[in-house]
Amino acid sequence: MTTRIGVVTFPGTLDDRDSLRAVRIAGAEPVSLWHRDKDIKQVDAVVLAGGFSYGDYLRAGAISRFSPVMETVIEQAKGGMPVLGICNGFQILTETHLLPGAMLRNNHLHFICRDQKLRVENAGTAWTADYDAGQEISVPLKNIDGRYVAAESVLDELEAEGRVAFRYLDGNPNGSLRDIAGITNAAGNVVGLMPHPEHAVEPLIGTGRTDGLGFFTSILKKLVSA
Amino acid sequence: MTIKNLDTVKHAAGTPDVDQPWKELGLKEDEYLRIREILERRPTGAELAMYSVMWSEHCSYKSSKVHLKQFGDKVPANDAMLVGIGENAGVVDVGQGYAVTFKVESHNHPSYIEPYQGAATGVGGIVRDILAMGARPVAVVDPLRFGAADHPDTRRVLPGVVAGIGGYGNCLGLPNIGGEVVFDPCYQGNPLVNAGCIGVMKHEDIHLAQASGPGNKVILYGARTGGDGIGGVSVLASETFDDAKPTKRPAVQVGDPFQEKLLIECTLEIFAEKLVAGIQDLGGAGLSCATSELASAGSGGMRVELDTVPLRDSSLSPEEILMSESQERMCAVVEPDKVDRFMEICEKWDVIATVIGEVTEGTRLEIFWHGEQIVDVPPRSVAHDGPVYHRPYARPDWQDALQADDANKLARPASPAELREQVLRLVGSPNQASKAWITDQYDRFVQGNTVLAQPEDAGMVRIDESTNLGVAMATDGNGRFAKLDPYTGAQLALAEAYRNVAASGAKPLAISDCLNFGSPEDPAVMWQFAEATRGLADGCLQLGTPVTGGNVSLYNQTGETAIHPTPVVAVLGVIDDVTRRTPIAFAEEGRLLYLLGETREEFGGSAWSQVIHDHLGGLPPAVDLDREKLLGEILISGSRDGMIDAAHDLSDGGLIQAVTESCLRGGKGARLVVPDTLSISGSATGDAFTFLFSESAGRAVVAVPRSEELRFTDMCGARGLPATRIGVVDGEEIEVQGEFSIPLSELRAAHEGTIEALLV
Numbered sequence: 001m002t003t004r005i006g007v008v009t010f011p012g013t014l015d016d017r018d019s020l021r022a023v024r025i026a027g028a029e030p031v032s033l034w035h036r037d038k039d040i041k042q043v044d045a046v047v048l049a050g051g052f053s054y055g056d057y058l059r060a061g062a063i064s065r066f067s068p069v070m071e072t073v074i075e076q077a078k079g080g081m082p083v084l085g086i087c088n089g090f091q092i093l094t095e096t097h098l099l100p101g102a103m104l105r106n107n108h109l110h111f112i113c114r115d116q117k118l119r120v121e122n123a124g125t126a127w128t129a130d131y132d133a134g135q136e137i138s139v140p141l142k143n144i145d146g147r148y149v150a151a152e153s154v155l156d157e158l159e160a161e162g163r164v165a166f167r168y169l170d171g172n173p174n175g176s177l178r179d180i181a182g183i184t185n186a187a188g189n190v191v192g193l194m195p196h197p198e199h200a201v202e203p204l205i206g207t208g209r210t211d212g213l214g215f216f217t218s219i220l221k222k223l224v225s226a
Numbered sequence: 227m228t229i230k231n232l233d234t235v236k237h238a239a240g241t242p243d244v245d246q247p248w249k250e251l252g253l254k255e256d257e258y259l260r261i262r263e264i265l266e267r268r269p270t271g272a273e274l275a276m277y278s279v280m281w282s283e284h285c286s287y288k289s290s291k292v293h294l295k296q297f298g299d300k301v302p303a304n305d306a307m308l309v310g311i312g313e314n315a316g317v318v319d320v321g322q323g324y325a326v327t328f329k330v331e332s333h334n335h336p337s338y339i340e341p342y343q344g345a346a347t348g349v350g351g352i353v354r355d356i357l358a359m360g361a362r363p364v365a366v367v368d369p370l371r372f373g374a375a376d377h378p379d380t381r382r383v384l385p386g387v388v389a390g391i392g393g394y395g396n397c398l399g400l401p402n403i404g405g406e407v408v409f410d411p412c413y414q415g416n417p418l419v420n421a422g423c424i425g426v427m428k429h430e431d432i433h434l435a436q437a438s439g440p441g442n443k444v445i446l447y448g449a450r451t452g453g454d455g456i457g458g459v460s461v462l463a464s465e466t467f468d469d470a471k472p473t474k475r476p477a478v479q480v481g482d483p484f485q486e487k488l489l490i491e492c493t494l495e496i497f498a499e500k501l502v503a504g505i506q507d508l509g510g511a512g513l514s515c516a517t518s519e520l521a522s523a524g525s526g527g528m529r530v531e532l533d534t535v536p537l538r539d540s541s542l543s544p545e546e547i548l549m550s551e552s553q554e555r556m557c558a559v560v561e562p563d564k565v566d567r568f569m570e571i572c573e574k575w576d577v578i579a580t581v582i583g584e585v586t587e588g589t590r591l592e593i594f595w596h597g598e599q600i601v602d603v604p605p606r607s608v609a610h611d612g613p614v615y616h617r618p619y620a621r622p623d624w625q626d627a628l629q630a631d632d633a634n635k636l637a638r639p640a641s642p643a644e645l646r647e648q649v650l651r652l653v654g655s656p657n658q659a660s661k662a663w664i665t666d667q668y669d670r671f672v673q674g675n676t677v678l679a680q681p682e683d684a685g686m687v688r689i690d691e692s693t694n695l696g697v698a699m700a701t702d703g704n705g706r707f708a709k710l711d712p713y714t715g716a717q718l719a720l721a722e723a724y725r726n727v728a729a730s731g732a733k734p735l736a737i738s739d740c741l742n743f744g745s746p747e748d749p750a751v752m753w754q755f756a757e758a759t760r761g762l763a764d765g766c767l768q769l770g771t772p773v774t775g776g777n778v779s780l781y782n783q784t785g786e787t788a789i790h791p792t793p794v795v796a797v798l799g800v801i802d803d804v805t806r807r808t809p810i811a812f813a814e815e816g817r818l819l820y821l822l823g824e825t826r827e828e829f830g831g832s833a834w835s836q837v838i839h840d841h842l843g844g845l846p847p848a849v850d851l852d853r854e855k856l857l858g859e860i861l862i863s864g865s866r867d868g869m870i871d872a873a874h875d876l877s878d879g880g881l882i883q884a885v886t887e888s889c890l891r892g893g894k895g896a897r898l899v900v901p902d903t904l905s906i907s908g909s910a911t912g913d914a915f916t917f918l919f920s921e922s923a924g925r926a927v928v929a930v931p932r933s934e935e936l937r938f939t940d941m942c943g944a945r946g947l948p949a950t951r952i953g954v955v956d957g958e959e960i961e962v963q964g965e966f967s968i969p970l971s972e973l974r975a976a977h978e979g980t981i982e983a984l985l986v
Binding site for chain 2: 011012014017021054055057110111113140196199201202205206207
């Protein structure tokens, strides 16, 4: 049976087609999911893609978390289904409290789009197994609300448990505390990050590197071997 | 206005002597009299509102029409053209069943008044134009011009414009792949905010703006109509700024990019199910434009119940509803049996849709307000038969003196040390410096098809993942050249954009233009406009690239002072296989550098003359469009056959600017040797200054692998294109042998820090 990975489209989601493409290039079957449907079509994992869901007019991700599809995603994530939140998806995951912390406006107050170097700190999650711990990768970063913040005690706990999944290298682009670019839940099935691995899966496109493909091959291998 | 004192058609017919505010609405007396003549009575308030916006300079092209006609008369033989001038945007065939639509428009005046919203809604408007042709928008570009980089007001206008473009465009999910940022004091009170968009569709999906088929429903969908942007095209865009008048901020529209994103997805789904017979976006002149243009292009008859239009503000009068330029609205003509499905799709995307009228048997556009008729006009008289002016034009008396002030006589650097110092000043000057601080605020990756984006010569996106078919676009303009000679200046803009597209490896196909000028009521400005359009039309004919559409922005002047004439040209190209694209980066050591074309002592209007001497005079570089064509063919062949792996066009700043950008992009240095002769005609012998700074047209620098050198030089020789070996990619500095060397780190500091230091 093929591995089915769903990508949710909220109103205002922008990178859904890119994520579907990345899933396909990795070798899994991409499945479009719609925000109004509780039914997630028996997918094996879900990607919450980047964009500005509901315009992000209230607070990034604040409205999407109440959508029907998220009821199912939250329930199944708690049961172990792998979920990857990219950019706006990460913001939604913090709003649902599947991941701790919150995202504030970048410290320089501008939208920033650039090629960003990261270090993979945790290669043990469902979405990072194809990387080595400590591996340096470059993927595009593009956001305006990307400054990760959490209480000191939460940050200490994340560090102690190895749940900081990615850290910014060569300059913190937005003022995120402790250079955190992405985190995982304790079980390692829910991962969120601000940079965009789905934009770095083809040699010619975007930055011209394929450093992001590992997210999608990681999950595929995990699901196939499970 | 309450229904009690409603100015109905019947009321107007019975009260011929009512004083009407035609002047306040931007109409001239003879125009008002002509409206009375057409209607054989005085217009109602609603009719007057419609005519005033549709007969504005912005909508009617009344001053420019007689000159723009050339673009239709001088059409080159080009079988790529599918839809020409006159629709929302032109459409060209790019092969494999795909068609591409593209256009550049201006949003200059609103962006000065209210930079964020002005620029944001400029993006929104051009995207809807492209969408209305049936295409999925795939990329945007933004040619921008501001006043002096260090002027306090530039710190107000530029960050607002950039944030507006980013804030709106980034929310739409459209990669921003190119454009320009230029500073010049002439744009101080009149910044130019031009916005371009590219859309892709299959041939069979082309949609046109026309309402035919009596009984078909007219559906307004998208945002509710509010009180914003009333008179945007008339009292704002079609007059010069004057300090004495009250602020025009209420005439600027306010954008909601989230609504636009929903509108895009919703409309594409409606297209996919073939539910519309005709479609038009609502931009300038709002409902007045959409209803009259749809009816005029169809069979003529349309009946609209204006009180059914969903409003944000229930107190709006019918005149205001007709003139409102509220954003994110579209108007579709739908067969009755398809209306239900149309409404379902709108509901799916949370888009409000309302049947506001229907196509009728007649030939009149009739608009009703709570059952009372307030408009009864022949739609063509509103939309297409506006006034046409043959404005007087005359070569300004200062033109001769300007051209006689020869830039070639300016003091040149006297020593290698001075030359080195001028290189650093040039590459670090606001116009030549890196614009990354600006373009990094735009998403260039979204949609996952971006092959090239700024600072590359052209932006390029893949349009078919299975075949790697792609399109490229470059936009260029040089107001300094056009001021010295508008005819040549327009051709130089065309040549540069053409060259940029070819340098990326794509074949130039067609152009769109945005013609930014001062007041047409000034004969000198009108002469510049006439010369520039003539130059552009002649140039397009010679290059074989038709004009598919575009936009004219006049009245870019404050008081008596007009901007430099600034025709901006967008060239669209096609590339069969995007894996063959040519980047600008010198990334491989040992690559041989060849200068293609001839270098002459041409400094009139150059970046060097501006940066070092604050001078504008003389003649712009000579144009040879046959040479441009040949250069383009060589660049495209070199890319296709793997003979070159980097190319950069030479334009403002000359060779040293191009080499600096390519070296910094690739992270490798270059050793350059000044050649013995720079020109086959021998007019310039090899002096380092001319070699580095001349802005002769028709040139590019390419990086050639050693294994390909013979094949490449043979090709250039056989085709008759001068190709001079000038150096090699090597090391971590740019060295001009016998003159100077500058470490890349020093160049990078000069080139990359300028904009942020000025604006943050």
